[in-house]
Amino acid sequence: MKRVGIGLIGCGIVGGGVINHLGRNHDLLLERSGVDLFLAKIAVRDPSKARGADPALITGDWKEVIFHPDVQIVVEMMGGTTLAREVAEAAIRAGKPLVTANKALLAECGEDLLKLAEARKVPVYFEASVAGGIPILKALREGLRANHILGIHGIINGTCNYILSRMADEGSSYEEVLADAKRLGYAEADESLDVDGIDAAHKAAILASLAYGFWIRMDQLYVEGIRKVTDLDMAFAKKLGYAIKLLATIRPNSSRAVEVRVHPTLIPRSHVLASVSGAYNAVAVQGDVVGNTLFYGRGAGPDATASAVLSDIAEAALALDKDSAYRGFEKNTLYGRTVPMADVVTRYYVRLTVLNKPGVLARVAAIFGKHELGISSVFQPEDHEDETVPLVMLLDYGKESALQKAYNEIMSLDVVQEPCQVIRVEDFS
Amino acid sequence: MKRVGIGLIGCGIVGGGVINHLGRNHDLLLERSGVDLFLAKIAVRDPSKARGADPALITGDWKEVIFHPDVQIVVEMMGGTTLAREVAEAAIRAGKPLVTANKALLAECGEDLLKLAEARKVPVYFEASVAGGIPILKALREGLRANHILGIHGIINGTCNYILSRMADEGSSYEEVLADAKRLGYAEADESLDVDGIDAAHKAAILASLAYGFWIRMDQLYVEGIRKVTDLDMAFAKKLGYAIKLLATIRPNSSRAVEVRVHPTLIPRSHVLASVSGAYNAVAVQGDVVGNTLFYGRGAGPDATASAVLSDIAEAALALDKDSAYRGFEKNTLYGRTVPMADVVTRYYVRLTVLNKPGVLARVAAIFGKHELGISSVFQPEDHEDETVPLVMLLDYGKESALQKAYNEIMSLDVVQEPCQVIRVEDFS
Numbered sequence: 001m002k003r004v005g006i007g008l009i010g011c012g013i014v015g016g017g018v019i020n021h022l023g024r025n026h027d028l029l030l031e032r033s034g035v036d037l038f039l040a041k042i043a044v045r046d047p048s049k050a051r052g053a054d055p056a057l058i059t060g061d062w063k064e065v066i067f068h069p070d071v072q073i074v075v076e077m078m079g080g081t082t083l084a085r086e087v088a089e090a091a092i093r094a095g096k097p098l099v100t101a102n103k104a105l106l107a108e109c110g111e112d113l114l115k116l117a118e119a120r121k122v123p124v125y126f127e128a129s130v131a132g133g134i135p136i137l138k139a140l141r142e143g144l145r146a147n148h149i150l151g152i153h154g155i156i157n158g159t160c161n162y163i164l165s166r167m168a169d170e171g172s173s174y175e176e177v178l179a180d181a182k183r184l185g186y187a188e189a190d191e192s193l194d195v196d197g198i199d200a201a202h203k204a205a206i207l208a209s210l211a212y213g214f215w216i217r218m219d220q221l222y223v224e225g226i227r228k229v230t231d232l233d234m235a236f237a238k239k240l241g242y243a244i245k246l247l248a249t250i251r252p253n254s255s256r257a258v259e260v261r262v263h264p265t266l267i268p269r270s271h272v273l274a275s276v277s278g279a280y281n282a283v284a285v286q287g288d289v290v291g292n293t294l295f296y297g298r299g300a301g302p303d304a305t306a307s308a309v310l311s312d313i314a315e316a317a318l319a320l321d322k323d324s325a326y327r328g329f330e331k332n333t334l335y336g337r338t339v340p341m342a343d344v345v346t347r348y349y350v351r352l353t354v355l356n357k358p359g360v361l362a363r364v365a366a367i368f369g370k371h372e373l374g375i376s377s378v379f380q381p382e383d384h385e386d387e388t389v390p391l392v393m394l395l396d397y398g399k400e401s402a403l404q405k406a407y408n409e410i411m412s413l414d415v416v417q418e419p420c421q422v423i424r425v426e427d428f429s
Numbered sequence: 430m431k432r433v434g435i436g437l438i439g440c441g442i443v444g445g446g447v448i449n450h451l452g453r454n455h456d457l458l459l460e461r462s463g464v465d466l467f468l469a470k471i472a473v474r475d476p477s478k479a480r481g482a483d484p485a486l487i488t489g490d491w492k493e494v495i496f497h498p499d500v501q502i503v504v505e506m507m508g509g510t511t512l513a514r515e516v517a518e519a520a521i522r523a524g525k526p527l528v529t530a531n532k533a534l535l536a537e538c539g540e541d542l543l544k545l546a547e548a549r550k551v552p553v554y555f556e557a558s559v560a561g562g563i564p565i566l567k568a569l570r571e572g573l574r575a576n577h578i579l580g581i582h583g584i585i586n587g588t589c590n591y592i593l594s595r596m597a598d599e600g601s602s603y604e605e606v607l608a609d610a611k612r613l614g615y616a617e618a619d620e621s622l623d624v625d626g627i628d629a630a631h632k633a634a635i636l637a638s639l640a641y642g643f644w645i646r647m648d649q650l651y652v653e654g655i656r657k658v659t660d661l662d663m664a665f666a667k668k669l670g671y672a673i674k675l676l677a678t679i680r681p682n683s684s685r686a687v688e689v690r691v692h693p694t695l696i697p698r699s700h701v702l703a704s705v706s707g708a709y710n711a712v713a714v715q716g717d718v719v720g721n722t723l724f725y726g727r728g729a730g731p732d733a734t735a736s737a738v739l740s741d742i743a744e745a746a747l748a749l750d751k752d753s754a755y756r757g758f759e760k761n762t763l764y765g766r767t768v769p770m771a772d773v774v775t776r777y778y779v780r781l782t783v784l785n786k787p788g789v790l791a792r793v794a795a796i797f798g799k800h801e802l803g804i805s806s807v808f809q810p811e812d813h814e815d816e817t818v819p820l821v822m823l824l825d826y827g828k829e830s831a832l833q834k835a836y837n838e839i840m841s842l843d844v845v846q847e848p849c850q851v852i853r854v855e856d857f858s
Contacts, residue, residue, distance in 0.1 A: 025575055032574050143564025147736055289733075307575055310574075311575050
């Protein structure tokens with residue numbers, strides 16, 4: 001029986017979950033993997049605040065963890081990208097396999113880290129960084145490896161999905177639901193990483209990089225958060241047969257350049273992703289051989305994350321001292337470019353506030369026509385007492401650059417008032 | 430660059446799919462895995478019928494494949510359990526990793542095969558044997574390995590799901606849809622393996638064996654097919670808020686004995702599994718750490734199967750000549766017993782044909798009461814002109830043995846006529 005010592009760096013909510021479940025399911029992991037995993041050392045910034053950890057194992061100095069003779073696997077659970085990067089590099093340089101759930105670290109420094117890891121032949125495991133307990137990275141890298149990935153559509157931020165689901169269910173405003181989500185612990189005190197789409201963008205970058213075999217930088221992604229989604233849009237979307245989700249869309253065009261974008265998206269209510277609600281995550285992957293697949297589960301929280309972290313720890317432990325098949329990052333020269341947002345072709349939902357008088361629709365439609373953007377449906381509520389009225393349109397497929405030009409022209413019309421709104425539409429066709 | 434020769438035994442529809450997609454995505458697999466895979470030899474029973482294969486590689490003798498010097502990985506695509514077993518054992522004895530999609534072989538002979546493989550340290554890969562292109566075995570064995578599996582619910586036979594989906598959508602009878610399914614190629618000429626639940630039972634046995642770490646024999650499963658499901662049941666189920674699916678249910682009881690059963694099941698229409706329609710498969714896995722997860726995709730056909738087979742081939746190729754972390758079958762002494770069907774506790778849908786006169790319901794209810802089976806709802810259509818009427822009941826949780834006793838007593842009542850029906854209900858609570 002192999003005994004393997006774990007060094008944990010960072011012991012907040014997620015680190016605490018790892019300690020908790022390693023304790024509870026130690027025997028199961030021993031049975032299944034034949035490895036006796038034990039916590040050898042734990043570093044926390046403030047030793048008085050370590051959650052559920054044996055005080056004898058605690059240190060305030062992360063280097064003590066990495067260089068501890070009993071530590072064979074380093075688990076980075078601190079978050080952030082500055083100190084975390086230093087920790088990750090030190091672990092790799094010390095020849096100790098690294099397990100992390102840190103999506104920001106991977107998205108920002110993954111290329112450098114994995115290069116270092118490859119050079120030193122030290123494996124880095126990061127299944128928990130995307131979609132929590134759903135083994136989606138393993139599926140992409142291994143289970144679907146024989147596929148050209150034709151598209152990935154993911155709901156990969158639980159906070160945004162919780163807020164949007166409640167807005168849809170209750171007809172409440174973004175601000176109301178956000179305040180409640182904070183009270184209930186579904187949103188952080190500083191919500192910006194989540195609601196501005198940054199967290200989802202980090203995960204999208206990781207998914208895309210693994211699916212297409214080249215590292216996609218954060219500045220190659222298009223990111224738009226959910227702050228601008230209103231209860232009015234929710235209501236119109238529902239009426240038109242759509243749900244609004246913060247969706248990550250990743251797909252290659254016909255010349256194998258990859259578009260990666262995260263933004264609020266109207267999706268047909270009949271699509272399975274529309275019924276992914278609350279804090280759940282789901283990733284739909286379309287492969288050229290396998291066809292459509294979907295992976296669903298809890299995307300965050302200490303338990304779901306611990307499930308993935310412990311699986312990675314077990315995998316790392318089994319591979320210790322072995323000439324393992326683990327190849328780090330699998331480069332792929334068949335892909336390598338991203339699509340600039342201006343060149344993306346998609347459908348659009350446009351909601352305008354227009355003066356309540358004849359001829360307005362004609363002027364708006366003329367501008368879309370000029371830019372070769374087809375209008376597939378128009379909706380205007382019947383209550384015409386007010387001075388201004390909403391005008392909602394669904395556009396056919398069109399180029400983002402054309403849409404932006406048309407939209408700017410329309411906004412400069414004297415008959416169009418604030419507020420107006422554009423949300424992209426995905427019909428999975 | 431490593432060149433690895435593949436030996437294919439059996440070249441029907443599925444084997445042809447492997448050849449086709451290996452050709453199409455050879456370069457992708459080379460990029461991603463660094464392995465140059467090539468077909469070295471192909472055995473078919475009738476060499477004149479090999480699908481899409483290079484005639485120079487064809488032989489009628491499977492031994493030529495296994496002992497061919499260029500063949501490093503043996504891919505068994507012939508099906509069946511007699512000759513396939515001989516082939517599988519010969520490959521393992523020859524020290525050549527085996528890839529197979531043969532669920533019958535695994536379910537019937539998996540224990541012996543994997544023992545032999547473990548003794549010879551030859552890996553056996555069989556991801557394609559369950560749920561086609563969905564990497565569910567990898568998820569269970571690796572991604573969710575830190576979890577006690579609290580339950581698995583799977584729609585794992587595409588033919589049955591296609592038939593039941595169409596019955597539900599069209600209100601047609603089983604016989605009508607089956608005939609059409611055969612015509613369209615969704616059901617085999619001899620449909621019995623599918624519609625009698627045998628194929629799903631093979632897959633359930635494999636899922637359960639991997640999830641709980643002991644081999645579950647076919648005689649330890651309860652299996653019931655879909656032949657008995659009528660359009661009347663479909664209609665009543667819909668009215669009560671349920672769908673009828675051929676569901677594999679796998680779960681441990683409180684003393685860690687595992688129940689494994691495959692039978693038509695009423696599931697709430699609001700549950701995500703109810704919306705898995707047509708030839709798709711889905712497996713919901715509940716882990717004690719991760720919570721609820723779901724894996725969805727095409728469960729059969731040459732493409733979905735080829736996706737899994739090629740992924741296994743690549744994994745086998747990467748692990749060749751390495752002291753790999755692959756451990757074959759992961760035994761687990763925390764589990765080891767199955768639950769006899771008589772002891773299973775579940776809910777029931779009961780449809781009786783009763784004489785149209787007063788007092789019948791009271792007599793039926795009294796028998797259920799005597800056996801401590803609670804009735805949670807009763808439904809009887811209002812049209813009371815006929816001599817007999819249907820009486821539909823949903824029962825609360827009760828023991829299978831009690832249900833069977835009560836049902837036999839009820840069937841012997843003079844006021845109860847044929848046909849009657851019992852279908853189990855899963856409410857996922």
